[in-house]
Amino acid sequence: MKVVRFHTRVPIAAPERLSDELIAALKTPGVASYVVVHANHARELQPSVRAALARLVDAGVPVLSQSVLLKGVNDDAQALADLFRALVECRVKPYYLHHPDLAPGTAHFRLPIATGVALMRALRGRLSGVALPTYVLDIPGGYGKVPLTPGYLEPGGRTVRDHCGEVHAYPPAMAEEE
Template identity: 60%
Template structure:
């Protein structure tokens, strides 16, 4: 039987057949602390209710979420320390985050903003949104505005169009980028009104879709992405490296190939953030580097994201992928190819010392 409503509680997950009643009985404390939402689109695809499957692990609550490590932080990437105005995070000189709402179509169990998002979470009222836009207008160094939150595609199309138009009217803003789970979590929401709301006259609008496993790229999700791409809106992807979901070279290869085929350029592969109760998802950075190295030569450059770690405390993202070059200009360099063979650079001349 097809699901018709988003499950927003343990009882809702049980009723949809996504969670066994005996498991739900043990998850009350998790549900009290962290929001639950799983769309009908995903409920019908949740690995038959398998909490260990690649979709179940991402979207179904687990007792492991109550295991809080000393190093975990309520604000793991330091949003609050760089928020001069409500809804704005200004971490880098030339770009800001604009968080218009805190609601999402689904609540991922590994979310780095899990302490902030959910039902009843703060959304910007008209005066607060106006103040956030005024902050952007007053700073000519701001070239890119990233709509995040919460998921900006959860906004009503008219309100979303108003925000895009407001940013489009700022002469020094060259790019508006939206980060969204909607195309893979609730693809039916991507209708003509939403696509029209993303159009700007003078500003480039990009959409970054969050997708972690090839099973998320259903026919419906691919159609939603095609509607966006056909409207001339460039697409990139963000993927979180998750233990038990995609920490496997073959899975990452399949995911990135499928994204590129859907006209989505893999952009970031994120190392898991230190969000509370997410240790069971985090890999060791050495494992991430090994996986990224395994993709070199296995898939084309179109399929290669940058492996990054968001430094706790708000210090920004740092690429942490493998290195292929050693040495210096004086002694010469050694570069490693995708097979693991090492070569002098520049090459030694024939017969040279």
Template identity: 55%
Template sequence: MGIEERDRDGNIAALKAVAEQFAVSVTPHLQALIDPADPADPIARQFLPDAAELETHPHELSDPIGDAPHSPLPGIVHRYPDRVLLKLVNVCPVYCRFCFRREMVGPGSKGLSAGQLDAAIDYIRANPGIWEVILTGGDPLIVSPRRMADVVARLNTIPHLGIIRIHSRVPVVDPARITPGLVAALKGGKPVWLLLHANHAAEFAAPEARAAIARLVDAGIPVLGQSVLLKGVNDSPEALTALFRAMVVNRVKPHYLHHGDLARGTSHFRVSLDEGQRLVAGLRGRVSGLAQPTYILDLPGGHGKVPVGPVYAQAEDDGSWRIVDPWGCTHRYEDPAAG
């Protein structure tokens, strides 16, 4: 799909300017899901370039979650004591228009060389406090089954590692990549968990995507969901309900709902924290607990993820608690264990 085909407003020059700054790619699978007659199509909004990306603000950052200060060597981000990111590649099958790593990924971006991968794995091996490795990028499931099997096998030789986690969009954006060979490459050693990034129920509409997820789950690989709260995509109770129910139906447990990061050129996707809290509160009691993710903010500067969901319990001066139920009614609760 060329820039001319993506242009909705006759502003080809602006879209080409976007493509010069930020990577653009849409898989044939996603192209088939887009309704060209719908100007608010949620798939198009996530993946097709928009002239609004040329608008930047002083608060926007090239490294919005602070990877760089916590990267002791190429491919490693060590922000938390017990886990590290291992960034295998810097390319993806598609490029989200709101990506927090949009300054670092895209065609021509170099993945880890053989020597850099050796050094990254040596770093993990030399730090016994590391219990979890998170394969990310880019999208790690873009690599060949052979390369994935090699990386997983090498990680499996590190005694202090407990699990391997993979962050990916591939099952819903390029499901043909989830082959039996790739699934087999993930199995046979330490437990592998997959965090699937999806933001709208339409991403689960295609039978190919549902089958790709089923191949992973049926192979014993637990799949969790992570989403980004995006204006014009899922910023309504109905859209979030449909998204999280679609995940649960496909045996994907909603895990994180991310507040949007302050990446350059993404203000048109931004929802306020106050509105995000109202939306999340609106799910409580109305949607199954299985479909409730944790609403989180990844603090700028590399200070980590923190839950920012609504508060339902507040201590009162008299020692009691004020509790808000799922329907917004307030109740007084005396805590007998408080003495």
């Protein structure tokens, strides 16, 4: 085993459980360990959580995050921007923004994929690339994740659409060289 990836809410939900022993175990020689924290709103990143994340990063453990796009929780560009900026401030790379699964009892959190794609387009104009996760759908039935991205290149490949929705020629018309 050369790479281990731990997905957890421990640093978020119970930061006091991030002991020196646990951090030392994550630094097994010859094994690349990654911690992926699950956070859905910037309010979750309280001072104790930020301190726990700093301890992990300061110990040399790479930390990524994944979040779920949740109706009524983080389904607007400002809430997502606040979350992703706060994570980057904690030296955590926002890795995935998941479209909600079709799990029983979660219908009230679901929203159309088009809403998520529009939010990602809006975030592209607000955030550094370091702060942008990949918006993904985990295909039901165990078929894996696929990225859900806004279409920036228009059909035919001669025009591109920017994050504001404006269309531009590509390549742009060049002035004649003198």
